[in-house]
Amino acid sequence: MPPDELPEEPGARSLLDQVADAERDLAEAAARDRPDADADAYFEAVIAADQKIEPRDAMPDAYRKTLIRQIAQHAHSEIIGMQPEGNWITRAPSLARKAILLAKVQDEAGHGLYLYAAAETLGVDRADLYAQLLSGRQKYSSIFNYPTVTWADVGAIGWLVDGAAIVNQVPLCRCSYGPYARAMIRVCKEESFHQRQGFQSLYVLARGTERQRAMAQDAVDRWWYPSLAMFGPPDSDSTHSAQSMAWKIKRYSNDELRQKFVDMTVQQAEVLGLTLPDPDLRWNAERGHYDYTQPDYDELMRVIKGDGPCNRQRMANRRDAVESGAWVAEAAAAYAAKRTAARQEAMA
Numbered sequence: 001m002p003p004d005e006l007p008e009e010p011g012a013r014s015l016l017d018q019v020a021d022a023e024r025d026l027a028e029a030a031a032r033d034r035p036d037a038d039a040d041a042y043f044e045a046v047i048a049a050d051q052k053i054e055p056r057d058a059m060p061d062a063y064r065k066t067l068i069r070q071i072a073q074h075a076h077s078e079i080i081g082m083q084p085e086g087n088w089i090t091r092a093p094s095l096a097r098k099a100i101l102l103a104k105v106q107d108e109a110g111h112g113l114y115l116y117a118a119a120e121t122l123g124v125d126r127a128d129l130y131a132q133l134l135s136g137r138q139k140y141s142s143i144f145n146y147p148t149v150t151w152a153d154v155g156a157i158g159w160l161v162d163g164a165a166i167v168n169q170v171p172l173c174r175c176s177y178g179p180y181a182r183a184m185i186r187v188c189k190e191e192s193f194h195q196r197q198g199f200q201s202l203y204v205l206a207r208g209t210e211r212q213r214a215m216a217q218d219a220v221d222r223w224w225y226p227s228l229a230m231f232g233p234p235d236s237d238s239t240h241s242a243q244s245m246a247w248k249i250k251r252y253s254n255d256e257l258r259q260k261f262v263d264m265t266v267q268q269a270e271v272l273g274l275t276l277p278d279p280d281l282r283w284n285a286e287r288g289h290y291d292y293t294q295p296d297y298d299e300l301m302r303v304i305k306g307d308g309p310c311n312r313q314r315m316a317n318r319r320d321a322v323e324s325g326a327w328v329a330e331a332a333a334a335y336a337a338k339r340t341a342a343r344q345e346a347m348a
């Protein structure tokens with residue numbers, strides 16, 4: 001199926017409808033009484049009614065901590081995720097491809113900023129989150145520790161990595177925490193554009209010279225299993241899934257989303273004329289899904305723990321960006337302070 005016909009989550013609503021939903025959620029939250037006496041019962045009632053928890057609402061500490069962990073990891077992923085594709089901005093094969101890639105990488109920076117802002121509504125400071133990323137206490141997605149060795153990798157990231165990100169993130173638009181759910185609406189819209197540009201780029205390569213087609217196939221061969229691993233460990237080893245699903249942070253388990261991604265992607269590969277590197281991939285009529293080979297979860301754990309092909313390089317680049325960009329941050333803060341002072345003086 002071409003990506004224009006990406007299946008929406010069953011029952012999912014259009015983005016405009018979702019914006020209207022978000023406005024309604026905010027109005028409902030503002031109108032709600034917030035009884036101090038029975039905060040737990042109040043929280044449980046909001047979750048049971050499928051309404052949104054908002055920043056001023058009472059929430060259990062563990063819910064707050066889980067959200068901070070997931071949203072921070074998500075934000076860090078967007079920021080570190082700029083590096084693999086950023087590697088090709090100066091070497092894009094045409095001006096048009098360069099402009100598209102620049103816009104995509106900028107979008108990823110924007111997603112990181114929405115997500116840090118969403119995390120801050122939970123009472124954490126973004127500077128602390130940056131520090132935890134740099135010290136290794138907070139993680140980012142395993143996928144961004146793989147190298148981009150050819151131009152076709154940029155197409156494969158758009159098609160497979162953004163494709164997997166969308167499958168994971170569309171249900172997060174219905175996450176129980178309002179600011180995270182609302183951030184995801186815009187992020188998903190932009191990720192759809194990213195996925196289509198990746199598909200289109202690979203489509204062109206797959207119909208180019210024999211070398212270009214081989215380059216596209218090689219990129220798909222290398223990115224397929226790491227993309228499947230993005231969904232996390234299998235359900236049997238997922239430490240957080242059961243609780244996160246009970247709290248309606250996650251709406252589907254890791255394995256359910258992985259299967260959804262496989263089912264969607266097989267047909268797109270056929271349109272591309274490229275093969276997915278799994279000899280055991282086949283339709284199972286009884287299950288109504290494709291059977292497929294699982295990714296290597298030991299490798300996933302090694303990469304998460306810091307021992308992937310590019311973990312050290314990614315963190316070194318991030319550290320360098322923070323240090324060499326410190327003067328820009330200082331100048332921006334000084335400028336903002338000067339403008340605030342001038343505005344206050346004018347109003348006095």
Ligand SMILES: CC(C)(COP(=O)(O)OP(=O)(O)OC[C@H]1O[C@@H](n2cnc3c(N)ncnc32)[C@H](O)[C@@H]1OP(=O)(O)O)[C@@H](O)C(=O)NCCC(=O)NCCSC(=O)Cc1ccccc1
Pocket residue numbers: 069070073074075077078081082108139140141142143157161162165168229230231232233237238239240241244250254304
């Ligand atoms: C599904 C999951 C990732 C994991 O489910 P959970 O219930 O949270 O955990 P679970 O119990 O199953 O796992 C046990 C432990 O394993 C950790 N772990 C698991 N998988 C991974 C992994 N793949 N990488 C690293 N760590 C992983 C997990 O944190 C936990 O560790 P902890 O106990 O904290 O030490 C969830 O957090 C989620 O949906 N996050 C939001 C989406 C998101 O973050 N998307 C980002 C990528 S998309 C993007 O950036 C867009 C883009 C595209 C192209 C270019 C640029 C940008």
